[in-house]
Amino acid sequence: MGKAWAQEATAFSAAEKYGIRLDRGDIDRAERRLAGRIWRTPVVRSEHLDALAGARLWLKAENLQRGGSFKVRGALLAVEQLATAGSRGVIAQSTGNHAIAVSLAAREYRLPATLVLPSDAAPVKIRRIRETGAEVVLAGTVLADRVAMVEKLRDVHGYDVVDPYENPHVVAGQGTATAELLGETAAKGVPLDAVVVPIGGGSAIAGACLAARGYEVAVVGAEPAAVPAFTAALRERQPVTVAAGHTIADGLRPERIGALPFGLARGSVAEVVTVREPAIAEALRAAFLDARLVIEPAAATALAAALSHAAGFGTDVGVLLSGGNVEPGLVASLLTGHADESRRVP
Amino acid sequence: MGKAWAQEATAFSAAEKYGIRLDRGDIDRAERRLAGRIWRTPVVRSEHLDALAGARLWLKAENLQRGGSFKVRGALLAVEQLATAGSRGVIAQSTGNHAIAVSLAAREYRLPATLVLPSDAAPVKIRRIRETGAEVVLAGTVLADRVAMVEKLRDVHGYDVVDPYENPHVVAGQGTATAELLGETAAKGVPLDAVVVPIGGGSAIAGACLAARGYEVAVVGAEPAAVPAFTAALRERQPVTVAAGHTIADGLRPERIGALPFGLARGSVAEVVTVREPAIAEALRAAFLDARLVIEPAAATALAAALSHAAGFGTDVGVLLSGGNVEPGLVASLLTGHADESRRVP
Numbered sequence: 001m002g003k004a005w006a007q008e009a010t011a012f013s014a015a016e017k018y019g020i021r022l023d024r025g026d027i028d029r030a031e032r033r034l035a036g037r038i039w040r041t042p043v044v045r046s047e048h049l050d051a052l053a054g055a056r057l058w059l060k061a062e063n064l065q066r067g068g069s070f071k072v073r074g075a076l077l078a079v080e081q082l083a084t085a086g087s088r089g090v091i092a093q094s095t096g097n098h099a100i101a102v103s104l105a106a107r108e109y110r111l112p113a114t115l116v117l118p119s120d121a122a123p124v125k126i127r128r129i130r131e132t133g134a135e136v137v138l139a140g141t142v143l144a145d146r147v148a149m150v151e152k153l154r155d156v157h158g159y160d161v162v163d164p165y166e167n168p169h170v171v172a173g174q175g176t177a178t179a180e181l182l183g184e185t186a187a188k189g190v191p192l193d194a195v196v197v198p199i200g201g202g203s204a205i206a207g208a209c210l211a212a213r214g215y216e217v218a219v220v221g222a223e224p225a226a227v228p229a230f231t232a233a234l235r236e237r238q239p240v241t242v243a244a245g246h247t248i249a250d251g252l253r254p255e256r257i258g259a260l261p262f263g264l265a266r267g268s269v270a271e272v273v274t275v276r277e278p279a280i281a282e283a284l285r286a287a288f289l290d291a292r293l294v295i296e297p298a299a300a301t302a303l304a305a306a307l308s309h310a311a312g313f314g315t316d317v318g319v320l321l322s323g324g325n326v327e328p329g330l331v332a333s334l335l336t337g338h339a340d341e342s343r344r345v346p
Numbered sequence: 347m348g349k350a351w352a353q354e355a356t357a358f359s360a361a362e363k364y365g366i367r368l369d370r371g372d373i374d375r376a377e378r379r380l381a382g383r384i385w386r387t388p389v390v391r392s393e394h395l396d397a398l399a400g401a402r403l404w405l406k407a408e409n410l411q412r413g414g415s416f417k418v419r420g421a422l423l424a425v426e427q428l429a430t431a432g433s434r435g436v437i438a439q440s441t442g443n444h445a446i447a448v449s450l451a452a453r454e455y456r457l458p459a460t461l462v463l464p465s466d467a468a469p470v471k472i473r474r475i476r477e478t479g480a481e482v483v484l485a486g487t488v489l490a491d492r493v494a495m496v497e498k499l500r501d502v503h504g505y506d507v508v509d510p511y512e513n514p515h516v517v518a519g520q521g522t523a524t525a526e527l528l529g530e531t532a533a534k535g536v537p538l539d540a541v542v543v544p545i546g547g548g549s550a551i552a553g554a555c556l557a558a559r560g561y562e563v564a565v566v567g568a569e570p571a572a573v574p575a576f577t578a579a580l581r582e583r584q585p586v587t588v589a590a591g592h593t594i595a596d597g598l599r600p601e602r603i604g605a606l607p608f609g610l611a612r613g614s615v616a617e618v619v620t621v622r623e624p625a626i627a628e629a630l631r632a633a634f635l636d637a638r639l640v641i642e643p644a645a646a647t648a649l650a651a652a653l654s655h656a657a658g659f660g661t662d663v664g665v666l667l668s669g670g671n672v673e674p675g676l677v678a679s680l681l682t683g684h685a686d687e688s689r690r691v692p
Contacts, residue, residue, distance in 0.1 A: 044410055047412065288677075294638040332681040
C-alpha cells in the first residue's frame with residue numbers, strides 16, 4: 001500500500017507541478033486548443049480485417065497525423081505552454097515519435113530543440129527530426145541512458161524538458177486521439193465496446209483512460225511480450241524497470257511506465273494484452289494489404305491485440321493506430337518474407 | 347468532323363440504351379443511392395507532399411474504399427440496376443479493379459459473376475475477386491482479347507455485361523468520388539484550383555468532368571507515357587487503339603478510351619499529363635513514406651502528375667488516389683531499390 005500511495009503522490013505532484021488537474025474536461029480543453037492545428041485523422045474500416053477479427057474494427061488512423069503519429073497532439077500543447085512562459089528552447093528524450101512531435105512543435109514556436117534518441121532508433125525517425133532543423137543526440141539503448149543525457153544537456157543549453165510521460169499537457173493531448181475516435185463513432189450511433197491502445201511509456205493509455213470517462217467502453221492496452229512494462233507495473237503496483245527483450249516495435253521499447261500515466265491508467269484499464277513478435281509483424285502486413293495503411297510496429301501491436309481478442313471484447317472495437325513512421329526496409333522484408341498468399345484468411 | 351460526330355452519337359446512344367442522361371444531377375443521385383453502402387473515404391493531407399509539389403494537395407484516399415478502389419461506386423449502381431431488372435448473373439472485363447468491384451456488388455445482390463482479366467493481371471487483384479466467390483477467366487493481354495471473351499461467355503452463361511466504360515451508371519458512380527472531394531474541400535472553404543485524375547478506360551475522368559460542373563476547377567487527366575490513349579484520342583478526335591508499352595500502372599493499361607467517357611470528357615478536360623515510369627514509381631514511394639498510404643501505380647500516376655505540375659495549376663489541388671490494390675512484391679522492390687534516403691527533398 002505504501003508503494004501504491006507513493007505512486008499516487010508522484011502523479012499528483014506531477015500534475016501540481018504543471019498546474020493542471022487531469023480529468024475528462026482536460027481532454028475537451030485539449031481538443032479545443034488543438035483545433036485547426038492538427039489533422040482530423042479518419043476512422044478507417046476494412047471488411048477484411050473485420051473478418052480476421054470477428055468484430056467490427058474502427059481504426060483511428062493517426063499514422064496519417066502530422067509528423068506521422070498522434071504524439072504531435074501532446075507536444076503542441078506542452079511546447080505552447082513553455083513558449084508562452086518564455087522558454088529559450090526545448091529538450092526531450094524519446095524512442096522517436098515524441099521527439100519528432102516536439103521538433104515540429106518547436107519549429108512552430110521558433111524554439112531551438114534537442115532530441116535524445118537511442119542509438120538503435122529507427123533511421124526514418126532521426127531523419128524526420130533533422131528535417132525540422134532540430135538537433136539529434138543518440139544516447140545508449142535504454143531509457144536511463146536517455147534520461148541521464150537529457151539531465152546533462154538541459155543545464156548546458158538552458159532548455160526546458162518536454163517529458164513524454166510525466167507532463168500532463170502531453171497526456172491530455174495524447175488523449176484527444178481516443179476522444180476523437182469515441183466521439184466520431186458515437187455520433188454514427190456505434191458505441192464502441194472497447195478501444196485498444198499501444199503501451200510504450202504510457203501516455204497513450206493514460207490519455208485513453210481519461211478520454212473514456214463517461215463512455216461505456218473498455219480500455220485495453222497492448223504491449224510487446226518482449227517489453228511487458230505495464231504488465232509488470234500492474235503486478236508490482238508501481239512502475240518497475242523490466243529487462244527488455246528485442247522487439248520490432250521500437251516505439252514501445254521504454255522498459256518502464258511513467259508514474260503519471262500509471263497512476264491515471266492502472267485503475268481504469270480493463271485488460272492488457274501482451275503481443276508476440278510474429279503477431280506484430282503479421283498485423284503490420286495485414287494493415288498494408290487489407291487496410292492499405294502504412295503503420296509502424298507500435299501501431300501494429302495494438303492491431304494485433306485487436307485481431308486476436310476483439311471478438312471477446314464485443315461487436316465494435318476501436319484501435320488506436322498510433323503512428324506510421326516505419327523503416328521502408330522492414331516493411332519490404334515483411335512483405336517479401338511471406339510469399340505464400342494462399343494461407344491468408346479471405 | 348464526321349468522326350467526332352460519330353463519337354457523340356455513340357455516347358448519346360449509350361446513354362439512351364441505359365435510360366440515363368448524364369449530367370451533374372446524375373452525380374448527386376448516384377451519391378444518394380450509394381449513401382451508407384460505401385465508405386466515406388478521407389481527404390488526406392501531407393506537409394511533405396505539399397513541399398514536394400509546391401502546392402497544397404488534397405488526397406482523396408479511395409485506396410481505403412471497399413474493395414480497395416473507387417470502382418465499387420459505379421459497380422454497385424450498375425449491378426443494382428441489373429439485379430432489379432431480374433438479371434441471372436453478370437460478366438465484366440477489366441484490368442482488375444472494376445472486376446473486383448463487380449464481384450463485390452454481385453455478391454451483395456446474390457448474383458453469380460464472371461470476370462475477365464488479362465493474363466498479366468496483378469495477382470492480388472485476381473485473389474480479391476476469387477475471395478468473393480466469383481469466377482475469374484484470363485484472356486490475352488489486350489483489351490480486344492478481353493472484350494471478345496466477354497462476348498463469347500455472355501451468351502454461354504446468359505449473363506449481363508457490366509461494361510467498365512460505356513455504362514452510364516458506372517460513369518456516374520465513379521464521378522461521386524470526385525464529387526465528395528470537391529464538396530468536402532468547398533465545405534472547408536478551400537475551393538480547389540484543379541483535380542488530377544488517372545486515366546485508364548476513361549470512367550474516372552468522365553465522372554470527374556461531370557462532378558466538376560458548377561465548380562471553378564480544372565480537371566486534369568494523368569496517364570502513363572507508355573499508354574497515352576487519351577492523348578491520342580484528343581489528337582485524333584476519337585478513341586483510337588494505341589500501341590501499349592509496358593507500365594507498372596496495370597490499372598491504366600487499357601489501350602483505348604471508351605466512347606462514352608471520351609464524349610463526356612474531351613470538351614471539359616483542361617489538360618492531360620503523361621507520366622513516365624520512374625515518376626510513377628517515385629510517387630508510389632512518396633505516398634508510402636510521406637502520406638503513409640498504400641496506393642497502386644494507377645493512383646501514383648495521378649499523384650506523380652500533381653507532384654510535378656500542381657504549382658502550375660494553383661494553390662490547392664485535389665488528387666484522386668484511385669486505388670490501393672498493389673502487389674506487395676512491387677512495393678518491396680520500390681522501397682528497397684531506393685536505399686539512398688538522403689537525396690529526398692525534406
